[in-house]
Amino acid sequence: MHPNALLDLATELLKQVLEFDAPADGVVSSFFRRHRTLGPRERHTLAETIYAVLRRRLLYQHLAQSGSGPLERRLAILGWQGNDSFLRAALASHEQTWWEQARAVDISTLPEKLRHNLPDWLAGALKSALGEEFWPLAESLHEPAPLDLRVNVLKAKREAVMAELAAAGVQATPTPYSPWGLRVQGKPALQKMEIYLRGDVEVQDEGSQLLALLVGPKRGEMVVDFCAGAGGKTLALGAAMRNTGRLYALDVSAHRLEQLKPRLARSGLSNVYPSQIAHERDERVKRLAGKVDRVLVDAPCSGLGTLRRNPDLKWRQSPKAIEELRAKQDAILASAARLLKPGGRLVYATCSILPEENQAVAAAFSDQHRDFVPVSAAEILEQAKVPDAQSLVDDAYLRLWPHRHATDGFFAAVWERR
Numbered sequence: 409m410h411p412n413a414l415l416d417l418a419t420e421l422l423k424q425v426l427e428f429d430a431p432a433d434g435v436v437s438s439f440f441r442r443h444r445t446l447g448p449r450e451r452h453t454l455a456e457t458i459y460a461v462l463r464r465r466l467l468y469q470h471l472a473q474s475g476s477g478p479l480e481r482r483l484a485i486l487g488w489q490g491n492d493s494f495l496r497a498a499l500a501s502h503e504q505t506w507w508e509q510a511r512a513v514d515i516s517t518l519p520e521k522l523r524h525n526l527p528d529w530l531a532g533a534l535k536s537a538l539g540e541e542f543w544p545l546a547e548s549l550h551e552p553a554p555l556d557l558r559v560n561v562l563k564a565k566r567e568a569v570m571a572e573l574a575a576a577g578v579q580a581t582p583t584p585y586s587p588w589g590l591r592v593q594g595k596p597a598l599q600k601m602e603i604y605l606r607g608d609v610e611v612q613d614e615g616s617q618l619l620a621l622l623v624g625p626k627r628g629e630m631v632v633d634f635c636a637g638a639g640g641k642t643l644a645l646g647a648a649m650r651n652t653g654r655l656y657a658l659d660v661s662a663h664r665l666e667q668l669k670p671r672l673a674r675s676g677l678s679n680v681y682p683s684q685i686a687h688e689r690d691e692r693v694k695r696l697a698g699k700v701d702r703v704l705v706d707a708p709c710s711g712l713g714t715l716r717r718n719p720d721l722k723w724r725q726s727p728k729a730i731e732e733l734r735a736k737q738d739a740i741l742a743s744a745a746r747l748l749k750p751g752g753r754l755v756y757a758t759c760s761i762l763p764e765e766n767q768a769v770a771a772a773f774s775d776q777h778r779d780f781v782p783v784s785a786a787e788i789l790e791q792a793k794v795p796d797a798q799s800l801v802d803d804a805y806l807r808l809w810p811h812r813h814a815t816d817g818f819f820a821a822v823w824e825r826r
């Protein structure tokens with residue numbers, strides 16, 4: 409495709425994404441479905457360019473003020489993730505001059521807002537939560553997340569998977585904390601590889617793998633994944649249970665549970681029972697009360713721990729939305745807790761980095777449920793032989809951060825029912 413035609417497409421796609429009517433990944437996928445002739449390299453350039461602009465939107469909007477032509481074209485030029493000479497071939501001479509000037513700006517002299525690229529409400533909340541660690545976090549959120557895999561222990565061993573990937577030209581190394589994880593170099597088209605198709609691996613951030621380890625299900629147990637969604641954690645739990653016992657995958661979204669099905673088929677698991685519920689107090693939930701060994705509540709949340717993958721969230725979330733989520737999180741956690749039998753383990757998790765959705769929810773639950781005793785996440789992870797488990801926790805809670813652990817941002821609290 410001619411460079412200018414690709415830049416035009418980037419401009420058009422960016423216009424749609426920046427309306428923020430829908431999640432960026434959905435807008436990008438439907439754009440690609442409407443432009444079937446785009447090759448993998450062109451898709452890669454377009455998607456990465458859009459994400460680069462979302463990550464540094466405030467900086468690029470500032471730099472774009474000096475140029476001319478459609479704003480989205482200027483933003484796409486600034487965020488361009490293809491090669492420079494290709495882009496240069498698309499630019500008029502006045503654009504080339506402007507682009508060179510924009511690239512020569514010393515970013516370190518600009519106001520801090522243009523350096524962290526976060527909305528005020530979020531920058532304020534993260535500064536008070538993190539103090540001087542705010543800047544390392546903000547910088548880590550400008551980078552794309554690595555590609556992590558979870559080896560399906562039911563079907564394969566990590567070393568064998570690594571060797572097979574290497575033979576196919578894909579370099580991978582064991583993740584530092586999860587015993588099931590591999591971190592892959594680059595972004596190979598894994599979904600077409602035999603090793604993926606036969607269910608030996610799933611794409612899963614190392615942080616999510618650690619959450620499943622925290623639930624720690626055993627053979628033959630009854631386990632509930634209360635907010636199972638498309639089942640990322642369900643699959644890890646089912647494999648940890650060695651395909652025994654019963655694992656209920658509940659969710660209010662039939663669409664998300666539907667996405668679990670092909671993954672379940674690949675995984676070889678037959679101990680998983682997906683079930684749609686109307687809400688957290690559904691009859692199906694009530695029937696399980698007091699019977700369950702372990703419950704994971706991977707609660708609906710702002711998703712702000714995944715900003716490396718979903719940078720549009722910082723522009724789509726708001727304090728009001730967080731407040732509404734908080735009410736939902738309290739209600740789901742209280743309802744899910746009723747399922748546990750005495751001695752059972754409850755895990756509340758989010759992929760948020762805001763205390764309101766994390767420590768505040770856990771503390772309120774502890775206050776109102778004296779029969780649930782907080783358990784130290786570090787102790788559980790140490791028992792699961794996770795290296796350096798102390799570095800993954802804050803008080804009793806699991807606290808994962810992109811800038812510290814190279815995972816998405818995650819929180820988890822654990823209780824045992826008396």
Ligand SMILES: C[S@@+](CC[C@H](N)C(=O)[O-])C[C@H]1O[C@@H](n2cnc3c(N)ncnc32)[C@H](O)[C@@H]1O
Binds near residue numbers: 635658659707
């Ligand atoms: C963070 S996502 C879950 C991700 C999933 N566990 C995974 O690992 O792929 C939160 C899920 O909670 C579901 N949800 C929202 N309200 C719920 C409710 N009242 N009861 C159960 N699930 C709910 C959403 O549909 C969404 O799939």
